[in-house]
Amino acid sequence: MDNKSIKKLYNLINIESKKLKNKINLMEVCGTHTMAISRFGIRSQLPPKVNLISGPGCPVCVTPVSEIDKILEISEKENVIITTFGDMMRVPGTFSSLEEKKAKGKDIRVVYSPIDALEIAKKNPDKKVVFLGVGFETTAPSVALTLKQAKKQKIKNFFILSFFKIIIPPMIALCMDKKLKLNGFICPGHVSAITGAKIYKILTRKYKIPCVVIGFEETDILTGIYMLLKQINNNKPEVEIQYKRVVTYQGNLIAQKILKEVFKKIDSIWRGIGEIKKSGLALSKKYSQFDAEKIFSFDISYSKEKKGCRCGDVLKGIIKPVQCPLYKKKCTPEKPVGACMVSSEGTCAAYYKYGEK
Amino acid sequence: MCLGIPAKIEKIEGDFAIADFNGIKRQISIQLTPDIKVNEYCLVHAGFAIEKITKDYAEEIKRYLKEIFKETENG
Numbered sequence: 138m139d140n141k142s143i144k145k146l147y148n149l150i151n152i153e154s155k156k157l158k159n160k161i162n163l164m165e166v167c168g169t170h171t172m173a174i175s176r177f178g179i180r181s182q183l184p185p186k187v188n189l190i191s192g193p194g195c196p197v198c199v200t201p202v203s204e205i206d207k208i209l210e211i212s213e214k215e216n217v218i219i220t221t222f223g224d225m226m227r228v229p230g231t232f233s234s235l236e237e238k239k240a241k242g243k244d245i246r247v248v249y250s251p252i253d254a255l256e257i258a259k260k261n262p263d264k265k266v267v268f269l270g271v272g273f274e275t276t277a278p279s280v281a282l283t284l285k286q287a288k289k290q291k292i293k294n295f296f297i298l299s300f301f302k303i304i305i306p307p308m309i310a311l312c313m314d315k316k317l318k319l320n321g322f323i324c325p326g327h328v329s330a331i332t333g334a335k336i337y338k339i340l341t342r343k344y345k346i347p348c349v350v351i352g353f354e355e356t357d358i359l360t361g362i363y364m365l366l367k368q369i370n371n372n373k374p375e376v377e378i379q380y381k382r383v384v385t386y387q388g389n390l391i392a393q394k395i396l397k398e399v400f401k402k403i404d405s406i407w408r409g410i411g412e413i414k415k416s417g418l419a420l421s422k423k424y425s426q427f428d429a430e431k432i433f434s435f436d437i438s439y440s441k442e443k444k445g446c447r448c449g450d451v452l453k454g455i456i457k458p459v460q461c462p463l464y465k466k467k468c469t470p471e472k473p474v475g476a477c478m479v480s481s482e483g484t485c486a487a488y489y490k491y492g493e494k
Numbered sequence: 495m496c497l498g499i500p501a502k503i504e505k506i507e508g509d510f511a512i513a514d515f516n517g518i519k520r521q522i523s524i525q526l527t528p529d530i531k532v533n534e535y536c537l538v539h540a541g542f543a544i545e546k547i548t549k550d551y552a553e554e555i556k557r558y559l560k561e562i563f564k565e566t567e568n569g
């Protein structure tokens with residue numbers, strides 16, 4: 138990336154920051170942004186008045202222990218194959234993880250796409266094949282379309298444990314959080330490719346928080362921060378798209394339609410944050426035959442978040458990882474205590490990797 | 495996790511396409527981007543093309559991802 142334009146952007150940000158009345162907090166919601174910001178060292182190069190905080194945008198990190206315990210329980214049942222994205226393998230449940238179950242001989246397979254999971258189901262008609270559905274709006278359409286195909290092909294042994302979540306409800310919850318004084322959102326790039334930037338309208342209209350959808354390169358992020366500062370100084374909160382190479386205002390209408398058909402919104406628990414109304418996606422009635430929650434029974438009354446882990450406060454942006462007493466001591470990427478240290482896009486892992494303060 | 499990986503469309507077969515990910519070929523679904531054509535570029539997430547992109551942007555992301563993977567390998 139050319140250094141000249143980066144310097145120029147930092148200059149513009151500096152000039153704009155001088156006009157700020159108070160210190161401001163900008164939150165990046167997406168884990169890929171957290172990683173990129175840490176990697177480019179942007180946090181420490183910004184003027185002191187501009188504080189970047191990380192939010193709940195890593196799907197792996199926000200999946201609560203109780204949900205992990207459910208998939209671990211299913212893995213114990215007879216004639217079952219668990220399929221999952223690789224990111225979920227090491228996330229700790231109350232007593233174990235998928236990785237540990239696999240080491241003990243359970244049939245757990247990492248797939249690249251839900252379509253691969255469906256193929257496994259077709260090849261193993263005598264087994265129940267369960268796909269662990271974790272992710273935001275970027276990922277949910279891939280599962281929705283796979284289920285549509287499964288229905289068409291009358292596949293009877295393929296199931297989804299749907300822990301999908303949608304991004305707007307926690308953003309609204311964070312706007313209302315009194316402990317957090319948010320002044321702007323760095324909105325996620327690829328979630329917005331599906332939903333369109335239109336979903337952020339409620340944040341600018343009702344909560345008066347500026348929103349800019351930003352790409353993942355250094356110049357993208359700096360340009361986006363500059364756009365946010367301008368909005369704050371002009372006192373004109375609006376939805377802007379910096380990442381025009383990929384994101385439109387309307388988003389991907391085909392994806393939005395299939396999401397509506399296959400899923401319904403339900404109340405959902407976010408790790409460390411708690412229950413947020415209508416923030417999760419469960420299978421709709423039309424697709425309930427594929428719902429793993431209906432096929433298997435669980436008893437997860439023992440589920441408990443790890444003691445001392447402050448993932449919840451990290452995910453809400455209330456503390457930085459260094460403020461967690463376990464950070465770098467008991468909790469490292471090799472031996473993660475909380476999910477924020479497991480995923481490479483988790484805030485704790487990103488801070489650890491790039492040595493951020 | 496919401497990463498999009500750039501790929502070039504090589505062949506289209508109904509809802510699916512063969513895409514080239516920097517030399518590695520894979521079948522992907524193009525149901526979310528039905529207008530995409532052979533030789534065009536897209537961002538792929540979980541085996542699905544989620545959006546069409548320009549060749550220049552595809553090259554840019556490829557460079558960026560290569561650097562990240564290098565760093566990850568080096569710890």
Ligand code: SF4
Binds near residue numbers: 447449463473478485
């Ligand atoms: S450092 Fe570890 S224990 Fe502390 S909040 Fe992060 S993931 Fe949780």
